Amino acid sequence: MNTVRVLLSVATNNAWSLLQMDVKNTFLHGELEEEVYMKLPQGDNMSKINVFKQYLNNKFPIKDLGNLKYFLGIEMTHSHKGFFLNQQKYVIDILHEANMIDCKPARTPLDSNLKLKTYRDVIPNIRYYQKMVGKLIYLTITYPDISHAISLVSQFMHSSTVDHLKIVHRALHYLKGSVGRGIIMRNISHTCISGYIDANWAGNSLDRKSTTGFCIFVGGNLVSWKSKKQSVVARSSTVAEYRVMASTACELIGSNTFCWT
Incomplete structure (x- = not known):
């Protein structure tokens, strides 16, 4: 994508x-x-x-x-100003399937004070959890703002607890209040490539690993983003930042190659 x-x-x-x-x-x-x-x-x-x-x-x-109007579940509305990509129907279908179409909207996809615990209060229906997370992963195609929350819960597909399910429900509450949002592709008359990075050093309360975060723009439009836990523990914030820079550099090279090709 x-x-x-x-x-x-x-x-x-x-x-x-x-x-x-x-x-x-x-x-x-x-x-x-x-x-x-x-x-x-x-x-x-x-x-x-x-x-x-x-x-x-x-x-x-x-x-x-x-x-082009509809592609792989993505609705595309276009005008002389550019394109608007959204998955409104997909969001509504997810809310219906989760019986949360009438839920109260949330202002953010994730609680800023969230602290995952180490106890194992495993949910009884793990298939429901896996199905919901899988659908939400596909929704990140046009909802970059839920990427971090979905990246977090996708790490526990086979050992999910009540806390993880609460995060999924929080994301659904957020989607209830953001139905119809998406990504705008504007005509800015250039194809310059730029990127922004950040790292949450030792932000994971369970294993103290850092989180990689970056976003890439081509022609002033958001085309790529990622929120992912790093594979090893970084001993300092500098090490965590360097790892983000390496991942972002690879993504920038890939975008630059495509544009020039």
């Missing part, structure tokens, strides 16, 4: 048209034994695009869906 968001930002900043097609059947011709390349026409030449669509349709049935 990072690649998709980079593509959307680049397309928005260059005022490109984004069209969507659907293949009506699967490819039944076996595995390709040769490399296949496609040469894109210069500009936003709609006549050549239509010729290309007809060429594809002659090879196998396709359905022309017109302008």
